[in-house]
Amino acid sequence: MSWDSARLLAHVVGRPRAAVSRALEDAVGCVLAGPLVSPGAVPPVDRSAMDGYAVCGGGPWRVVGHVGVECAAPLDLSAGQACSITTGAAVPAGTTSVLRDEDVALDGEWVCGPSEVGRHIRRAGEECQAGEVVLPAGVVVDGPVLGLAASLGLNRLIVIPQPVVAVLITGDELVHQGPSAPGRVRDALGPMLPNLITRAGAGVGPIHHLPDTHAALLAAIKSSDADVVLVSGSSASGPADHLRAVLREMGAELVVDGVACRPGHPQALARLADGRLVIGLPGNPLAALTAFLTLGVAAIAGLRGLTLPDLPVGAIPGGVACHPHSTRLVPVRVTAQGVVPVGHGGSAMLRGAAGADALAVVEPGPAEAVAARLLPLDPGTRPWAS
Ligand SMILES: Nc1nc2c(c(=O)[nH]1)N[C@H]1C(S)=C(S)[C@@H](COP(=O)(O)OP(=O)(O)OC[C@H]3O[C@@H](n4cnc5c(N)ncnc54)[C@H](O)[C@@H]3O)O[C@H]1N2
Numbered sequence: 050m051s052w053d054s055a056r057l058l059a060h061v062v063g064r065p066r067a068a069v070s071r072a073l074e075d076a077v078g079c080v081l082a083g084p085l086v087s088p089g090a091v092p093p094v095d096r097s098a099m100d101g102y103a104v105c106g107g108g109p110w111r112v113v114g115h116v117g118v119e120c121a122a123p124l125d126l127s128a129g130q131a132c133s134i135t136t137g138a139a140v141p142a143g144t145t146s147v148l149r150d151e152d153v154a155l156d157g158e159w160v161c162g163p164s165e166v167g168r169h170i171r172r173a174g175e176e177c178q179a180g181e182v183v184l185p186a187g188v189v190v191d192g193p194v195l196g197l198a199a200s201l202g203l204n205r206l207i208v209i210p211q212p213v214v215a216v217l218i219t220g221d222e223l224v225h226q227g228p229s230a231p232g233r234v235r236d237a238l239g240p241m242l243p244n245l246i247t248r249a250g251a252g253v254g255p256i257h258h259l260p261d262t263h264a265a266l267l268a269a270i271k272s273s274d275a276d277v278v279l280v281s282g283s284s285a286s287g288p289a290d291h292l293r294a295v296l297r298e299m300g301a302e303l304v305v306d307g308v309a310c311r312p313g314h315p316q317a318l319a320r321l322a323d324g325r326l327v328i329g330l331p332g333n334p335l336a337a338l339t340a341f342l343t344l345g346v347a348a349i350a351g352l353r354g355l356t357l358p359d360l361p362v363g364a365i366p367g368g369v370a371c372h373p374h375s376t377r378l379v380p381v382r383v384t385a386q387g388v389v390p391v392g393h394g395g396s397a398m399l400r401g402a403a404g405a406d407a408l409a410v411v412e413p414g415p416a417e418a419v420a421a422r423l424l425p426l427d428p429g430t431r432p433w434a435s
Pocket residue numbers: 218219220222223234235236237238239281282283284285286287290313314315330331332333334336396
């Protein structure tokens with residue numbers, strides 16, 4: 050299966066989770082299930098944009114009082130009157146202009162300065178009117194969205210919740226302390242995957258290290274209640290690679306069974322009878338990373354109700370060799386001079402990817418590519434190209 054078909058299928062198979070109502074503080078990372086509608090006008094009244102004086106008509110003006118932000122019922126002004134005012138305070142009825150502190154001259158109870166009708170007044174409803182849609186469905190709830198929701202007066206949001214992704218790391222040879230040595234390989238995926246899952250917009254579920262047995266893998270997949278289960282190091286066809294046999298035994302639908310890409314070709318995606326997804330990540334660390342960025346990120350986007358972003362295209366002035374039949378995923382830096390491969394892109398090594406910005410998606414072909422789509426290595430990057 051082609052790399053693009055695999056990515057597309059993973060996105061389609063990740064069906065959006067049911068919408069729920071969440072308190073603002075619990076909604077971060079979720080996706081708006083419907084348009085965000087303002088219940089009222091913002092601001093609700095005309096407000097001063099400056100610290101200074103609200104005035105009525107032409108000057109000089111006699112200062113008749115003070116209005117602070119906390120003042121719920123400000124006095125009225127009539128022609129020739131002014132009141133001192135703070136930024137954000139409701140302007141008194143009759144105000145024609147606000148003058149900044151630094152622009153006025155005071156003489157006892159009199160104030161004078163340059164006034165211009167409407168100046169430094171934030172009009173009621175300037176940001177939005179009651180009933181107005183301020184954000185469409187499908188926006189990821191982040192800090193600014195929460196701030197906006199609060200300033201509209203909302204306490205809760207209707208959102209598609211984040212999916213939960215669990216990780217099963219297989220490999221009897223894996224160790225979690227100290228260096229690799231004959232017979233032992235330092236686990237690189239346990240430390241790598243949680244941050245990638247978070248940046249892709251999912252919750253990190255349990256991470257289990259399993260022995261290389263059919264029974265252990267079967268029991269762990271069966272007992273997980275995560276929306277997506279990532280299984281690393283069991284994707285090929287060796288004696289310790291049990292993933293496909295386990296999926297068969299569970300009656301899973303194998304949606305993606307190998308992808309024509311390098312590295313990462315043995316990756317797989319299956320849907321269990323109850324709708325949960327299982328993604329097989331090849332054990333080689335860069336292959337696991339490319340598979341997560343391909344199938345994992347696309348499935349998570351689907352589960353979150355997000356579209357699959359089109360990838361931006363970058364010029365590669367120095368060119369990069371194509372593979373005759375497979376899509377190459379090549380660690381690159383994105384510079385002002387164009388896209389530059391960083392090297393160290395072998396499937397068992399992370400050195401190139403760790404210092405790169407993106408994977409260049411190099412289409413199969415007979416020669417060299419001088420441009421490629423760019424798959425961000427940080428799956429939390431905003432998709433400018435979509
Ligand atoms: N006969 C074939 N052999 C292999 C094929 C193939 O098509 N036919 N594909 C090769 C490719 S490509 C890859 S990638 C690997 C995928 O292997 P598995 O997913 O079954 O993983 P393992 O065999 O367990 O491990 C491969 C390699 O990666 C190391 N590894 C595993 N997990 C980790 C980890 N958490 N951290 C660091 N390194 C890890 C493991 O020690 C092995 O060296 O299969 C090829 N073989």
